[in-house]
Amino acid sequence: MKIRRILATAVAAAVTTPALLLSVTPAFADEKPAAQTQDKPSIAELEKAAAAAQTAYDDAVAAESAAEAALEATDLDTFPLRIAAEAAKKVATEAAAAKTAADQAVVDAQAAIDALPETATEEEKTAAATKLAEAQTAAAAAGEAKTAAEAKATEAGTALDDERVNLARKIGTAQKAVKQALADKNAADAALAKAVEEEAEEGEGDDDDCVPEAKLTTVVTGLPSTVVAGTKVNFKLRVTNGTDKTMDEVLPFAYIHATDESGLKDIDKLVHLQWSNGSSSKWQTVDNEHYMDAISPLKAHAHADIKMRLAIDASAPAGNGVTFVAGDYFNDNGSCGGSPDLEGYEFLIAAAGSKPGKVDDAKPSTNKPNTSGVKPQSGASARPVTGSLAATGSSSATSQLALASGAAVAIGAGALFVVRRRKVGSDA
Incomplete structure (x- = not known):
């Protein structure tokens, strides 16, 4: 999705060069420059190409x-x-x-x-x-x-x-x-479907019902502050509805970024963030493009826990990493919202074979939310994540909320919701 891709790039830039990100923030509130659209094929052209591919x-x-x-x-x-x-x-x-x-x-x-x-x-x-x-x-x-x-x-x-x-x-x-x-034919069909989807998103109008919700919190526990390359570590993501109302569908979101010690070399391909719901031992990769499975519903003052795993390739150099988490909700009545800020948990990457000894857990880069008085979704334990999204990965509204929270840590919640309302049209 357009906004998701834009802000995923913004988050990565914020980790290494926050000044650069702040300097280009106004671009997120503008329509797509003509230079980025002049070579973009129209729906009619893509339909013609798809028809020709079908005939071939x-x-x-x-x-x-x-x-x-x-x-x-x-x-x-x-x-x-x-x-x-x-x-x-x-x-x-x-x-x-x-x-x-x-x-x-x-x-x-x-x-x-x-x-x-x-x-x-x-x-x-x-x-x-x-x-x-x-x-x-x-x-x-x-x-x-x-x-x-x-x-x-x-x-x-x-x-x-x-x-x-x-x-x-x-x-x-x-x-x-x-x-x-x-x-x-498949490539032509995919290009056409993507263009139609993006055109539909652009024509949906502003999402005035989507609002920041500070009481929808995401907290990571058990992630070590130092992780050795070539190892895997398990931790937990807790999503909490601290409001007085049930959220019909809550979508947990996670994003990971890592660099070498210089901060200049991106090593994201060597760092893998995975998740699993409570009913399955199968691990699924968080690919920075899709949410995890929906929690449907998440009751008032309830929380749900998601099993997470961080795996770092043995070839990864010593460096720095950060795991961002957030949550968005969508109700059956059309209202929606999300975490106004992205929680970032920084960790060090130690070279393969290192023995860092006992280390503390990674701490969030924003203020830790107050979850007192919050009870598990059902009984004494948290409700496991269940359900799944459509094959596209998210709805149009989902795409506007996803990485929007992801960039908030760098550009601020106020600018972020301006981005959502303006419905940026970039393909970045």
Whole structure:
């Protein structure tokens, strides 16, 4: 979402260069500069591109089907090359039989000569010799015919095999074309869907019902102030509704940022924030783009606990990190709001293999909220997080509240809610 991406960048900048962030704060309250929109395709253009991609995909699928059908046709008795191959094979078989018969005639003629009695006349001897010579000539001719027929049969069979190989290659090429066309189609569809979603957000009007709610608090406990690279640490995020009214849906939000010791090199890719609800042992990654699953509902003066885990790659250098947390709520009547400030819990990253010993828990960078008098959601224990968001990750209102609280620590709650009302249109 637009505002979420803008303010995610703002939070990261605030950790390393807060002066820079403050210097560009006014930009968040303005409409998107023309330089950022001049190359952005229109909905109509994206629809045309999506339609073209669909057509290309359909054509590729049709080409693949045609290639498969062509290969299957070579197995039919009516296929010309198969007809030719079968005919040549039949001729070769007949020629082989004729050669066998001719060879046997030679053998029989020679046997007749060998069987002539001593009393045989010259006329009988001449006749037998003539018959042998004729048989030998016929056998030689039959051998040549057999050789020629076999050559033609081989040629016809090779032609059929070559055609099948060629068609099989065409199927392979067609399959690759289908795969590429599908990827192009999915990309075009995704671009169109994103543009339509963003246009809808821009047309929804101001969210005047969304207000800062200081009594919706998020507190981290158990996160060490020093974490060694190559290890994982578990901690807890408690979301508390300190108001007198039930919040129909509360969305916990978390953001993590880390740098090396100089503060100049971003190492976010080596630091992983994960969460799990109370009913599952499966860990899910917090990717700085989506909320965690909704708490639906969170009753007045109740809290819910979320299991969290911080994992740092062994290749991460020594450095500094911060975990930001916040919460937003949305009611069935359309009202909404969120934490006016983002709680930031700073920690040190120790190089892999370090032994920091016993360390204190990370402390919040803002004033710790007063949660006295707050009771668990049900019974003696906190209510586990349940439910899930839509596939898009959040609603339009959600996108306006999410990282908006995330940047509050740097630019202030007042400017933040101006941002939400003005509905910034940047794609940053």
